[in-house]
Amino acid sequence: MLQPAKVKRTNDFAFKLANVNGTGSASANGLIMQAIFRMGIPVSGKNLFPSNIQGLPTWYEVRVNQDGYTARTPDFDLMVAMNAETYAADVREVVSGGYILYDSTWPLDKSLERDDVTFLGVPLAKMCTEVFAESRERILMKNIVYVGVLVALLSIDMDVVVKILDEKFKGKAALRESNHKAIKLGYDYAVDNFQCPLPLHLSKLAELKDSILIDGNTATALGCLYAGATVAAWYPITPATSVMDAFKQLCAKFRRDAETGKNLYCIVQAEDELAAIGMVIGASWNGARSFTSTAGPGISLMGELIGLAYYAEIPVVLVDVQRTGPSTGMPTRTQQGDILACAYASHGDTKHILLFPSNPAECFHFAVKSFDLAERFQTPVFMLTDLDIGMNDWVVPRLEWDDTYKPDRGPVLTHVELEKMEKFFRYSPENDDGVAARTLPGVHAKGAFFTRGSGHNKLGGYTEIPDEYQEVMDRLARKHKKAAKAVPPPVIRLQEGATIGLVSLGGCDGAMREAVDVLRSEGIVVDYMRICAFPFDDSVDAFINAHSKNFVVEQNRDAQLRNLLITETSVSKDRLDSILVYGGFPLSSRHVVTGVKKKLEA
């Protein structure tokens, strides 16, 4: 359990910044994150933002923990309360013994005072009005002033902060000067008026040299770049938009033809998701590595053509950055609600390959893997991340690239091979994976065939004959089963004496690993399996069968992973119980710990 904040706590606390969106707070909060990261302290930042451009409340939560537990915590030791609208709720949210930093330009409403927390008033607006002339600058710099206050209160390394500002405003002297001035303003005020640092503060550690601070969407885009994707089609949607924004920037940087200056890529902003997936299918059919990025509503719209790609056996990569559904739901909140919708996307019998990265580093590696799997098995592959992974900055190990990597293009017939063939049939003969070689348009006259989403036999011809139709459908099922050995296996952590199994996936991992340790410290020893992909490997069945009780922890109402396990493994459903958290915020270890304890007591 957390100790009261009055007690000295170094490199282990959480604070929350309550802002108004559109006021420039995001860059100030990012600055704090980056500075803490550069001090070598594991840190996470969760941006809880509204589906709005300007004027609504927005929060930024920072957790520092030198043991590396950086999943979201709902316990805040310090609140930077910059939004009068949410003030009352923000004050209530601080743990007993904690601190509230507020703008004391205006007097505090007495009814909001608490006697178990310390109020730290800084006349931010007044200070900014005195120092800065422009009204927009006053608004923006207020954020930087509170950063200065926090530098003093939490003993954030000032040199590091200054260096980041210098890097950021290189060549923009006026901006740099304003920022320096604002930081110092806040810092000096805090030192003059408060006892600095607070009992909860930071202390520099050895630099996290082998880590980076990156969001999942950027890492995903990097993966697509490194996998050699040349065609991307998409329709703007939160929280997936920044995948394509990043891909566009990366391509502009790394994909210009040296001689002509022309683009070695083509990114199409489609008219809707129906078209986006169609374009990806067209490009993949023609032999380009191609992908789309979207969120749940986009998956719903793409359903029809996902079935076409599945049945016609065209490799497709879809990145689904999940948000809270159903319908429009809460577009700026996170969830794992698309598992079943993706596993069986489209009408008729379809079954797809899903990958579940747990952090930005895995987004990079799994993105590359997605293309290999899609081409090897000639089928759609879904990489399911979520808003928390995709849009928040995470500290992850530096990404590494193996220069000996060769893309797995799956069976594709070359000109030479076709030349030697008597006759080519699209869906025969099949290899050990249940996959038949394909041809690419324009390669050879003998490679021409008719791709169709209508009933076809194993030779690729149109059919309405039951046996011929079933033969192809059965092979598709076989092919999906074969993929279980090719997808990333589950990550399993066993502990001596454990009788309970915890099962989870994706972005829950940070909270799960912390929960496993917290439970152990409270005498409950559990094993933990993180599922990384569907179809499930036999090791998934084995883990579940080795425990009489398994709790499947996931972020959706209907226990989608549990249901998929019941349907797609041999395990008895009695072995699987659920712990479900689906309000839209990233998972906390506390949810898991209390969830497990409650279940065990019941």
Next chain:
Amino acid sequence: MASIKRPAVAHPSLARNAIGLIVRDYEGAMSTLCAGCGHDSVTAAIVRAFYELAIPPHMIAKLSGIGCSSKTPTYFVSGAHGFNSAHGRMPAIATGANAANRALTYIGISGDGDSLSIGLGQLCHAIRRNLNMLYVIENNGVYGLTKGQFSASTDLGSKSKRGEPNQQPPIDPVLLGLSLGASFIARSFSGDKTQLVPILKAALRHKGFALVDVISPCVTFNDHVGSTKSYLHTRKHRLEVVQADFVPKEREIAAEYAPGTTTTVTMHDGSVVRFTKVAEDFDPTDRRAVQAYVQSSQEKGEIPTGLLFLDESPGDMHDTSGTVDAPLSALPFEQLCPGGAALERFQNAYR
């Protein structure tokens, strides 16, 4: 399209095109459409156009959606790569295919249901991107495969087979294309191969989106008295406002201007389209004038046909996105992957 089974061996006296192929090499499977279907005549014109342009069959990508019209790619150029996709989604598939490999010749076959209802959005956006393809709408004003419902191109008052009049105004692909900035717009009639073949050839050579609306009567569900998409009605009200002659660059373009020739347009590859006006004051290079002409002509109950508008100046999708000349699908992986050292350096910005 072959309407009869042919002998396996071609007679040596058969004419061959520039790459040594005979017409039959551009034919496809036997048509399964109704006897007398307008679409089969369109197919025959497409076969002719490809044969005359001497395009290698395997360098052709033929795509379609769903519907009677969308079945027709099976009936021409069996050596081409075919893609029978989903209803109304062919433009997106063609866009992606073209993005990946710009070296192929793209032909999409659609119908009025496929293009003007379920696929209207995709058609509009393919036009806006000036996607380099020939897009044929086999327009019969009716849903044939589902047996006779009105389509979005059915004219006001046109009667169904059961005698009910259509009460919603039609979407006219020609006016649609004109307003959206399409760079090549034609309307023809399945019964007029003389007009259709040169239009198709010019359309295939056009760099950009070539929209060819072909009135193609449905003999089973929409060829009765009271229908405005019947053979009889079309023949009676069709007005050829301009004749387009396609002169490939391979042919000597000597000064053989026919009398009445008013405009020639040189295509990207050096071919020439020579327009012969039939209607006075018609200029196929003036978008606004064509729009006004087509509108007023249709108000009079006429069906203006011909290569109605042509503009070779706008760039296609690849020009606007600055893509390399080589097909993206042919780029070697080494040229696409920045490598480990670059990744190492890149990540310094994420510290």
